[in-house]
Amino acid sequence: MNGTPRPVLVVGSGPTGLLLAGDLATAGIPVTLVEKRPHRISNLSRAFVLHARTLEQLDARALADELEAAGRPLDRIGLFGRLTMDLDTLPSRFNHLLVIPQYEVEHVLERRAVKAGVEFRYETEVTGLTQDADGVTVEVRGPGSEAETLRAAYAVGTDGMRSTVREAIGLPFPGRSVIRSVVLADVRLAEQPGTLLTVNAVGDAFAFLAPFGDGYHRMIGWHRGRNVPDSEPLGLDEIKEIARLALGRDYGMHDARWMSRFHSDERQVPAYRVGRVFLAGDAAHVHTPAGGQGMNTGLQDAANLSWKLAAVLRGHAAPALLDTYHAERHPVGRTVLRSSGGIVRLAMAKRPWTLALRAALTTVLDHVGPARRRVAGQVTGIGYRYPAPRGAHRLTGTRVPDVALADGRLYEALRGGRFVLITPRPYEGAGGRGDRLAVARWASGRGTTVLVRPDGYVAWAADTADERAIEAAVAAHVG
Ligand SMILES: Cc1cc2nc3c(=O)[nH]c(=O)nc-3n(C[C@H](O)[C@H](O)[C@H](O)COP(=O)(O)OP(=O)(O)OC[C@H]3O[C@@H](n4cnc5c(N)ncnc54)[C@H](O)[C@@H]3O)c2cc1C
Numbered sequence: 001m002n003g004t005p006r007p008v009l010v011v012g013s014g015p016t017g018l019l020l021a022g023d024l025a026t027a028g029i030p031v032t033l034v035e036k037r038p039h040r041i042s043n044l045s046r047a048f049v050l051h052a053r054t055l056e057q058l059d060a061r062a063l064a065d066e067l068e069a070a071g072r073p074l075d076r077i078g079l080f081g082r083l084t085m086d087l088d089t090l091p092s093r094f095n096h097l098l099v100i101p102q103y104e105v106e107h108v109l110e111r112r113a114v115k116a117g118v119e120f121r122y123e124t125e126v127t128g129l130t131q132d133a134d135g136v137t138v139e140v141r142g143p144g145s146e147a148e149t150l151r152a153a154y155a156v157g158t159d160g161m162r163s164t165v166r167e168a169i170g171l172p173f174p175g176r177s178v179i180r181s182v183v184l185a186d187v188r189l190a191e192q193p194g195t196l197l198t199v200n201a202v203g204d205a206f207a208f209l210a211p212f213g214d215g216y217h218r219m220i221g222w223h224r225g226r227n228v229p230d231s232e233p234l235g236l237d238e239i240k241e242i243a244r245l246a247l248g249r250d251y252g253m254h255d256a257r258w259m260s261r262f263h264s265d266e267r268q269v270p271a272y273r274v275g276r277v278f279l280a281g282d283a284a285h286v287h288t289p290a291g292g293q294g295m296n297t298g299l300q301d302a303a304n305l306s307w308k309l310a311a312v313l314r315g316h317a318a319p320a321l322l323d324t325y326h327a328e329r330h331p332v333g334r335t336v337l338r339s340s341g342g343i344v345r346l347a348m349a350k351r352p353w354t355l356a357l358r359a360a361l362t363t364v365l366d367h368v369g370p371a372r373r374r375v376a377g378q379v380t381g382i383g384y385r386y387p388a389p390r391g392a393h394r395l396t397g398t399r400v401p402d403v404a405l406a407d408g409r410l411y412e413a414l415r416g417g418r419f420v421l422i423t424p425r426p427y428e429g430a431g432g433r434g435d436r437l438a439v440a441r442w443a444s445g446r447g448t449t450v451l452v453r454p455d456g457y458v459a460w461a462a463d464t465a466d467e468r469a470i471e472a473a474v475a476a477h478v479g
Pocket of ligand 1: 011017046102125162163184262281283292293295297298
């Protein structure tokens with residue numbers, strides 16, 4: 001066994017692992033991040049969209065402004081021909097989606113993690129893992145192929161869809177392949193599409209086209225007649241043909257910098273926690289790229305788990321808090337699987353009844369505000385709420401938007417990784433908890449008292465609360 005045991009070992013430095021490790025280190029928890037690749041971050045981006053809820057989480061870490069400056073906001077998505085979805089009415093400071101390559105997001109998260117003191121171990125592959133009552137023992141193979149054993153109190157597998165950690169803890173990854181032979185290309189266009197983000201499905205083909213903001217567009221397409229292995233060579237002609245079929249034209253695509261074939265699975269682990277080991281991001285769930293939710297869901301997993309692990313390791317919360325990670329995030333993962341799979345199935349519709357269903361849904365989404373808001377809430381992540389205990393206030397478990405406070409705004413107050421207690425009247429009872437609780441007052445005359453968790457969801461609320469009730473709630477949640 002080498003070195004001093006670490007409180008947390010994170011396996012995999014994709015976006016999920018980088019956010020999680022950065023959060024823990026920022027909270028003062030020593031953390032090691034093990035990554036099998038050499039110092040990575042490829043400039044070929046898989047994901048390229050940040051949704052509103054992820055931007056809110058990044059705002060709570062003072063990272064959103066930098067990413068907003070580097071990306072390109074879109075406030076409207078074109079769906080299935082005439083149907084568009086406007087995002088500018090989203091009840092969020094970020095009432096748009098941000099087109100930004102995954103590598104830009106990873107750069108920002110990595111810089112933060114380095115600054116916070118995360119110990120990075122590149123070219124170090126996890127090969128096995130066992131756990132006992134006190135901790136986790138992780139076998140790794142280092143840069144010179146030397147075997148080593150690391151010990152930590154907790155381990156988190158953020159090691160992607162082929163997760164070694166998941167296998168080591170014996171969890172299945174049930175599900176199936178939804179679509180095969182999807183093609184991807186990052187290309188330049190001779191003509192610019194009318195809508196900024198174009199999705200369409202016609203007959204046997206569908207395609208999706210979105211601007212990166214650096215002169216390239218990402219095209220993702222599929223054609224029913226081209227069911228070939230991922231290894232089959234792919235040329236620009238095939239990409240253009242699918243574009244013409246699905247979008248009616250190929251926009252003069254040229255100069256592809258990346259072309260790839262992939263298949264899309266829909267899978268989820270049955271448990272996000274086994275003892276002292278957690279799974280997050282693609283290690284826990286994979287689904288189709290429709291809706292651009294993969295990276296976003298992984299980042300939300302990390303934001304949910306990090307403050308809980310920090311609270312337990314700092315002795316401010318009982319280990320049972322860690323069970324709420326599965327209880328809260330597994331249902332969200334399941335919904336994302338269903339909704340992104342639903343979009344793809346509708347896009348691939350061929351039978352008369354599925355085509356009729358697509359037409360009907362298009363009409364509903366076009367005309368019925370609540371249905372459109374529900375879909376927008378799911379895709380952007382702002383529509384989720386977490387389960388609340390029986391008898392809890394109606395706000396418990398809901399996401400809190402960036403409300404105005406007497407001296408600032410909520411997502412600035414959350415930047416210390418602390419709970420924020422928002423009260424109608426001055427409250428002096430936080431004594432001794434300044435490292436984990438900020439106290440603020442509403443800018444407006446609201447009478448509700450709300451205790452907001454570090455990840456921006458309501459831990460506790462009361463319409464009228466005396467100091468004793470507030471103190472009891474703070475003691476129960478903040479420790
Ligand atoms: C074509 C395509 C388009 C996509 N578009 C979008 C989109 O628009 N929006 C979106 O949100 N998502 C999108 N996604 C999904 C998104 O890319 C993933 O959801 C995201 O990368 C998952 O992040 P992660 O950190 O969980 O895992 P990953 O990014 O897969 O990172 C896992 C890391 O773990 C490392 N690792 C693996 N095994 C080990 C081991 N044994 N030891 C040490 N290290 C290990 C890997 O090297 C890797 O660096 C897309 C995916 C694809 C394929």
